[in-house]
Amino acid sequence: MSWLRRNLVVVAGLLTLAYLIVPNIVVTVFSFNKPSGKFNYSWQQFSTDAWTDPCGVADMCASLGLSLQIALWATIGATVLGGMIAFALVRYRFRARSTVNSLIFLPMAMPEVVMAASLLTLFLNLGVELGFWTILIAHTMFCLSFVVVAVKARVMSMDPRLEEAARDLYAGPVQTFLRVTLPIAAPGIAAGAMLAFALSFDDFIITNFNSGSTVTFPMFVWGSAQRGTPVQINVIGTAMFVIAVLIVIAGQVVASRRKKTAGH
Amino acid sequence: MTVTEAPPAPPAEPVVHRTPVRRRLVPYWLLLPGILWLLVFFALPLVYQASTSVQTGSLEKGFEVTWHVATYWDALTEYWPQFLRSLLYAGTATVLCLLLGYPLAYLIAFRAGRWRNILLVLVIAPFFTSFLIRTLAWKTILADGGPVVEFLNAVHFLDVTSWLGMTEGERVLATPLAVVTGLTYNFLPFMILPLYTSLERIDPRLHEAAGDLYARPATVFRKVTLPLSMPGVVSGTLLTFIPASGDYVNAELLGSTDTRMIGNVIQSQFLRVLDYPTAAALSFILMAAVLVTVTVYIRRAGTEDLV
Numbered sequence: 346m347s348w349l350r351r352n353l354v355v356v357a358g359l360l361t362l363a364y365l366i367v368p369n370i371v372v373t374v375f376s377f378n379k380p381s382g383k384f385n386y387s388w389q390q391f392s393t394d395a396w397t398d399p400c401g402v403a404d405m406c407a408s409l410g411l412s413l414q415i416a417l418w419a420t421i422g423a424t425v426l427g428g429m430i431a432f433a434l435v436r437y438r439f440r441a442r443s444t445v446n447s448l449i450f451l452p453m454a455m456p457e458v459v460m461a462a463s464l465l466t467l468f469l470n471l472g473v474e475l476g477f478w479t480i481l482i483a484h485t486m487f488c489l490s491f492v493v494v495a496v497k498a499r500v501m502s503m504d505p506r507l508e509e510a511a512r513d514l515y516a517g518p519v520q521t522f523l524r525v526t527l528p529i530a531a532p533g534i535a536a537g538a539m540l541a542f543a544l545s546f547d548d549f550i551i552t553n554f555n556s557g558s559t560v561t562f563p564m565f566v567w568g569s570a571q572r573g574t575p576v577q578i579n580v581i582g583t584a585m586f587v588i589a590v591l592i593v594i595a596g597q598v599v600a601s602r603r604k605k606t607a608g609h
Numbered sequence: 610m611t612v613t614e615a616p617p618a619p620p621a622e623p624v625v626h627r628t629p630v631r632r633r634l635v636p637y638w639l640l641l642p643g644i645l646w647l648l649v650f651f652a653l654p655l656v657y658q659a660s661t662s663v664q665t666g667s668l669e670k671g672f673e674v675t676w677h678v679a680t681y682w683d684a685l686t687e688y689w690p691q692f693l694r695s696l697l698y699a700g701t702a703t704v705l706c707l708l709l710g711y712p713l714a715y716l717i718a719f720r721a722g723r724w725r726n727i728l729l730v731l732v733i734a735p736f737f738t739s740f741l742i743r744t745l746a747w748k749t750i751l752a753d754g755g756p757v758v759e760f761l762n763a764v765h766f767l768d769v770t771s772w773l774g775m776t777e778g779e780r781v782l783a784t785p786l787a788v789v790t791g792l793t794y795n796f797l798p799f800m801i802l803p804l805y806t807s808l809e810r811i812d813p814r815l816h817e818a819a820g821d822l823y824a825r826p827a828t829v830f831r832k833v834t835l836p837l838s839m840p841g842v843v844s845g846t847l848l849t850f851i852p853a854s855g856d857y858v859n860a861e862l863l864g865s866t867d868t869r870m871i872g873n874v875i876q877s878q879f880l881r882v883l884d885y886p887t888a889a890a891l892s893f894i895l896m897a898a899v900l901v902t903v904t905v906y907i908r909r910a911g912t913e914d915l916v
Contacts, residue, residue, distance in 0.1 A: 353712075354712045354715050354716055354720065355716055355720055357709075357712035357713075357716075358712040358713040358714075358715065358716030358717070358720075359713075359716070360709075361709045361710065361712060361713040361797070361801075362713060362728065362731060362732070364709065364794065364797070365731070365732065365735060365794070365797060365798070366731060366735075367746075367750065368735075368743040368744075368746035368747060368750065368794070369734075369735060369738065369743065369746075371746040371749050371750055372738075372742055372743065372746050375746070375749065386745075386748050386749045386752060387749070387752060425642075426642050426643035426646055427643060429639040429640070429642065429643055430639065430640055430643040430644065432639055433635075433636040433637075433639035433640045436636075437635065437636035437639075439633075439636045439637065441640075445640060445644060448644065448647055448648075448651075448652070449647075451651070452647070452651055454847070454851060454903070455851070455896060455899075456851055456852060456854055456855025456856075456872070456895060456896070456899055457852060457855055457856075458855040458856075458857065458872045458875050458876065458892065458895070459855060459892045459893075459895060459896045460651065460654075462658065462875055462879055462888060462889065462892045463654035463655050463657065463658035463889075463892065464650060464651075464654045465879060466654060466657045466658045466661045466885065466889060467650070467653060467654040467657045467658075469885070470657050470661070482650055483650070485646065485650075486646060486647065486650040486651055489643060489646065489647060493643075543736055543737050546739075547736075547737075547738075547739055547740055547741075549740075549741055549858060550855075550856075550857070550858070550872075553876070553880070554876075554879065554880065562739065563739060563741050566739060566741040566742055566745070567741060567858075570741075570745060570862055574745065578742055578745075579742065581739075581742075582738055582739055582742035582743070585737060585738045585739060586734060586735075586737070586738040588737075589734050589736075589737030589738060590730060590734050592737075593730045593733065593734065594730065597726055597730070
């Protein structure tokens, strides 16, 4: 009893962790299910059919490819635009600074549905055809702020004297940026880019409003919730989870290696 | 070589003197593309939406700005239950996220030791899998007659929640409880991460010092840990409440027509009914409601340096 009292926070914390992980376990387990109807919500029979034929559902892998493509371009766009803003905010003092800061903050502080709806009214009023480009524009827009925050955090902890030292050694501005500034800021830029990729790839609400008849992967999943969910969706969900965990673990290993070599 | 010979003079200065105007313009050139993007695709749309909300007309004949402000009033009188429900569900989910997230954030920050990184990975990993798929998984977990619902029944939990109006009979799916469960689940990482960040900054020696002064663990928590973690609590609750109040995915997938939130209404007005003025007005009312709630909350919570 006294053990429980001493470790109450551990028990409660692990229960919360279980709450977070249980759906992932369910998704994995049900990727080996052989459903009897259109929906994959109840366990019927063990089968590896979906794993051997992950693209066996019409249009699913096409939507997956489209989502990856959009996420890639949105990540590049948001990282370049957001990275530039982050550098300007940290490294320079200028008059419009606080205005810029609030313009960056607002998209993160607004319910997604409001942003999604207002962007749709813009496109409708201008008569823009909804599809790949409108999705890309929207994703770049809402990922931008998150990139700024991630890069800003890293650039703020950078020592400006390193760049001064590079200039003292007669490095030009381009050389200083490429050989000194960029490598030091890289972890922050990478974090921002990863966040942007995940946000774009997984976005449903903004895409739902601005995609027209274009189907991204989240749109496909949404539709399948009404029409019938193929097991392959669970296969993709499981694969994404595993890949994400592997990437994060690889990142941790690389970071700890670097720390070790730096210590020697 | 120059470094050793010229000690006090700041080395960047000659560059500044050579091209002062160009250098002063650098931050603006850095900002220009990104800010332009935000102005055109974030700020301008809000202006268009404001104009749409005071238009009248129909899809066939076209819409026109007639300053028909009554749309706002009509939207509010017709959909106030959904507004209220959104704030209620989002508020409940936020409180639950805080209650569930705090112990885990505390565990990772102070008790995890070398497990810390693994636990953090487990919290962040769901971010990278499709949240729609995970939300659909709750349909399986909360299935009628499934082990979870059976257990909740056995311990009379559902008696309590149905007395609170959160469930009906012996099922969880398609009730407010299911929607709140989904909301809590989906936004929990947004609570845990800021909580962890602010807890991690606390010097553990403060706990020892409090203990040396004969404070009991509960007192240490109440007088030291909790106050110092307030920035995390404030940003965590905001990061949970704001997106949850506009969400319509959980209400759609796990709820019923009786659990529709304002996001569901905006979605169907925009994409199915095609009543753009009403949809735009609803969206603005939601924005105003969230802004007011958040402003009042921040004033009361008294934290200025957010995010």
